[in-house]
Amino acid sequence: MEVCGTHTMAIARAGIKKILPEEVKLISGPGCPVCVTSQGDIDRAIELSRKKDVIIATFGDMMRVPGTKASLEEMRRHGSGVRVVYSCLDALDIAKKNPRKNVVFMGVGFETTSPTVAAAILRAKSEKVRNFFVLSNFKLIFPALEAISASKETNIDGFICPGHVSVITGSVPYEKVAKRYKKPCVITGFETIDILKGIERLIRQVKRKRHNVEIEYKRAVRKEGNRAARKILSSVFEAGNAEWRGLGVIKKSGLKIRKKYREFDAEKKFKLKSKTVPAPRGCVCGEILRGVKSPPDCKLFRKICTPQNPVGPCMVSSEGACAAYCKYNEDMTYATDRERKS
DSSP states (O other): BBOHHHHHHHHHHTHHHHHHHTOOOOOOSSOHHHHBBBBHHHHHHHHHHOOOOOOOOOOOHHHHHOSOOOHHHHHHTOOOOOEEEEEHHHHHHHHOOOOOSSEEEEEEEOOTHHHHHHHHHHHHTTTSSSEEEEEEEEHHHHHHHHHHHHOOSOOOOOOEEEEHHHHHOSSTTTHHHHHHHHOHHHEOOSHHHHHHHHOOOOOOOOHHHHEEEEEOOTTTTOOTOOOOHHHHHHEEEEEEEETTTTEEEHHHHHHEOOOOGGGHHHHHHTTTTOOOOOOOOTOOHHHHHSOOOOOOGTTTTTTTTSSSSSHHHHSSSSHHHHHHHHHTTTTTHHHHHHHHOO
16 A cells, blocks of 8 residues: 555556556555545635635645535635635735734644744744634654554555655654554655665565655655654644544644644634534545545546545645546556446
8 A cells, every 4th residue: 555645646647556566556555645635624724715814825735625515615605715725825815914814824734844833833933823723634644554454344465655754753663563553654755766676575465464764865864853843743733532534533633833832823713613513425435545536436436526626625636646546547457347338
């Protein structure tokens, strides 16, 4: 299983699945931050966008993810203050330029993105920006890997681990997954040769019944990771329970803003409550994220759910498995055969 949306796209773009022997199967996991954001968290952002004194700032991929009744993109078309930004610092600048508005950055991502948001909160505090807030939907990848490893739904032999997350975390946190669940882990980059080398290393470990953590991506990843980034992250955020699409609530798998910086916590400021909301009817994004199903298994895939009219986040996100299958015609022969039989 590759647990990184960037890997999912790179694998599809290079056609790697088509050249592997039949006994080697690659499946996508919960590595797309947009995809794993729960339906309830999407609805909370949409609820906030209805307030006249609020500007929601978020990444472009989040705009088209359907909520229960609308998307952020639809809310913007109807006059809500919703803006696309490229970084959290862009949202901070918007807050400075609009002192009469409450600017909320809807944060999604893993250990790669969250340190930069922590840095933005620190800057907001030092500059005494009072109208800037963060709605934290950040996730930690390791509790999800443990949940998947402990599950009996799939028989995963090993993990292709994300290079950019590992630049921050280092390789040590993967050792618990490797040793406790006997799942070898290989940290790879995103070039085709990186991924192929990673697959080769995993196959060698499986054949030799080993379960170690290896770094293929040595030009960027060190065992100890980036200690400075982790220090900034831990100073602003602490681990808390979080709901993942398809995986449910996983203990200490999310990042919550510490009490010291509560003045920037949108959840506290606007008294938002967490709520569990069912996924769109017929959408199997949750099962895809757990590795139980692949996009062609979904009855909506390429029929009702398309890149132009997405039903679930796996079709919306630029790192989603369904988007990858459509964009690069991944396993389209398989999908066509299934459609013909049905």
